[in-house]
Amino acid sequence: MKSEHIPKATIGRLAVYIQVLENLLRDGTDVISSEKLANACSVNSSQIRKDLAYFGEFGVRGVGYYVQELITSIKHSLGIDRVWNCALIGVGNLGTALLRHHDFERRGFVIKAAFDCDPDKIGKELEGMEIVCPTHLKNQAKERGIELGIITTPADRAQRAANHLVDAGIKGIVNYAPARINVPPHIPVEYVDFFDHLYSLAFQVTLGSFEE
Amino acid sequence: MKSEHIPKATIGRLAVYIQVLENLLRDGTDVISSEKLANACSVNSSQIRKDLAYFGEFGVRGVGYYVQELITSIKHSLGIDRVWNCALIGVGNLGTALLRHHDFERRGFVIKAAFDCDPDKIGKELEGMEIVCPTHLKNQAKERGIELGIITTPADRAQRAANHLVDAGIKGIVNYAPARINVPPHIPVEYVDFFDHLYSLAFQVTLGSFEE
DNA sequence: CTTGCCATGTGAATTTTTTAACATGGCTCT
DNA sequence: AGAGCCATGTTAAAAAATTCACATGGCAAG
Structure with missing residues (x-):
């Protein structure tokens, strides 16, 4: 077909x-x-x-x-029979967890650079990766052949992170932040909501308890 | 309506x-x-x-x-304007991360008990919670008013975990393990796949690169 | 109190997705 | 080599979800 x-x-x-x-x-x-x-x-x-x-x-x-x-x-x-180089923005709890979760790598999604605008974090190392200020994203993206962006910032920083990624010429974004973002229409965005499934489950269970 | x-x-x-x-x-x-x-x-x-x-x-x-x-x-x-008590099975990387991720609690999904069949882990404490053998699930579930189960075991242990949960009279399951499980039809299951969104993104980006 | 406005709520039309049914074509056995 | 079997690939039918279009009804202004 x-x-x-x-x-x-x-x-x-x-x-x-x-x-x-x-x-x-x-x-x-x-x-x-x-x-x-x-x-x-x-x-x-x-x-x-x-x-x-x-x-x-x-x-x-x-x-x-x-x-x-x-x-x-x-x-x-x-298109997952190859390696996708990713940039991660937002090295908080979730970002750190993802960096440590080497299953991503096993599946071909390799985090090549980590960014955060917190001065306390910049310069520190995590999993053999230096945390860098997002202003350097553009250079790093080109240098390291990064195509995808992963946003793990708080909600109110998500748009700024997205802007950095778009500016750096990234081709697609996975957004773990609990906020919608605006990007040019040719850049696909995937939103990951951790509560989505829990809500759905709660709803089904609640529903089930009525129809008896 | x-x-x-x-x-x-x-x-x-x-x-x-x-x-x-x-x-x-x-x-x-x-x-x-x-x-x-x-x-x-x-x-x-x-x-x-x-x-x-x-x-x-x-x-x-x-x-x-x-x-x-x-x-x-x-x-x-x-049905999320109330508290849902949950049991977590499988205290590995992911399970530990979820226990520490207090956003669950903020949203009303409270992990009331943690289970693992690894003898090295049983008895240890994590986030103020004692790790218990899954054979005690049934008792604990009743005692603590647990309604939902969260599976964070490896793939090959998921079914066993599901069996324990069903046996304990749990009403719904969120399965983070990369495997399908069989449970009675009246028990809803939500599958969480971390790679789902990455695959989708990779696909869209790959597709986009053709239609130019 | 009455009139005009405007965004909701809903029934109908369209589009999309899923399911069913069947023709096609490769493999195996004689 | 030929016939039968059987699960695929595909076309057609059914079901479901989305979008459109408008009547409804609450609020505000006169």
């Missing part, structure tokens, strides 16, 4: 498929049908076939999908 | 509205129109009015929404 517009929900599900497929691989499964995979992911099997069809034909009719091959194909489709 | 079935996407947006409204309040805005709020949230204004209509009538025609009042109404609608 190879369509142009791909639903955002599809991307989210592809992330799920990767997770499940990697666990399957670890357990020694090397071929799987859309039906079985669908079951493991709690989705419809047509959904899986359609999601994959956006990007190409990865399966073998009458057989199923080769697990390792499918993982590779999905990763390639998403 | 007060409908029965509410789209999951609506819940996600309500979380965004809360975030934006709280920032507005801090800046001293006390009335806002759906149009303006829509702008700040990057959604359609009808979307906002419809999302809210699922739960009631919170605005004043010809005027708009009173910010503080709307925040309260949304929180009540979601």
Whole structure:
């Protein structure tokens, strides 16, 4: 099929498929049908076939999908079969935690530079990385081939951080700060809200307690 | 309106509205129109009015929404205008980070007990909380009025953790482990995947680099 | 008290996404 | 080499979500 517009929900599900497929691989499964995979992911099997069809034909009719091959194909489709250099702005609790969380690196998202405007923090080292003033972002970004920005500032600093990133020619932003930011329309922004899921859960549980 | 079935996407947006409204309040805005709020949230204004209509009538025609009042109404609608006691299973890097992250508490999600099956960790204290073997979950849950479970184990321990939680009569689960879990259908599960957003961003950036 | 204004709340139209159904084509066994 | 099997890829139908458009009703001004 190879369509142009791909639903955002599809991307989210592809992330799920990767997770499940990697666990399957670890357990020694090397071929799987859309039906079985669908079951493991709690989705419809047509959904899986359609999601994959956006990007190409990865399966073998009458057989199923080769697990390792499918993982590779999905990763390639998403553009995560390579390294993405990132800049992190805001070395507070969360920023520090992310710097220490080496899973990011394992997945190909390498934090190449850390920024903070707090004079007490500038110059200090963390995980082998010197904390630098955001005014140097532009230079560092070019020097180190940084393409993505990660905002972990407080809410009221998020916009300023975004401005620095945009000015530095960054291509995309993940915003962990609890605030919306304005950036030029060609720069995608992903908002991460830690409470989102908790709210959703609380809502479902509350709802469930009524319909009995 | 007060409908029965509410789209999951609506819940996600309500979380965004809360975030934006709280920032507005801090800046001293006390009335806002759906149009303006829509702008700040990057959604359609009808979307906002419809999302809210699922739960009631919170605005004043010809005027708009009173910010503080709307925040309260949304929180009540979601069931987050109260305290939710939680149990955390898996005191590794992530689990420890969550225990220290007191924002959870500020939002009403209080971690009342921490569990881990590692004998080296059992008995130790963390943030004023004793780490306990998961076999004691059932007792503790009843004793401490715990309703929600938070799984922060490695992938291969997630199912076991889920079983403990279900057995303890927990009402809902947030799963941070990179694995799917099986639980009875009446227990909602929210999966948190840290890479989801990064994948999505990488994809959008990759895509953007083609259509020029 | 009445009139005009304006943003909400809602029903209808559109768009998007999901599900179902089936034709296609590769693999295996004879 | 040919036939049958079976899960994919795809087209069509169904369901769901979003957007549009406007009637409704509260507030303020005269």
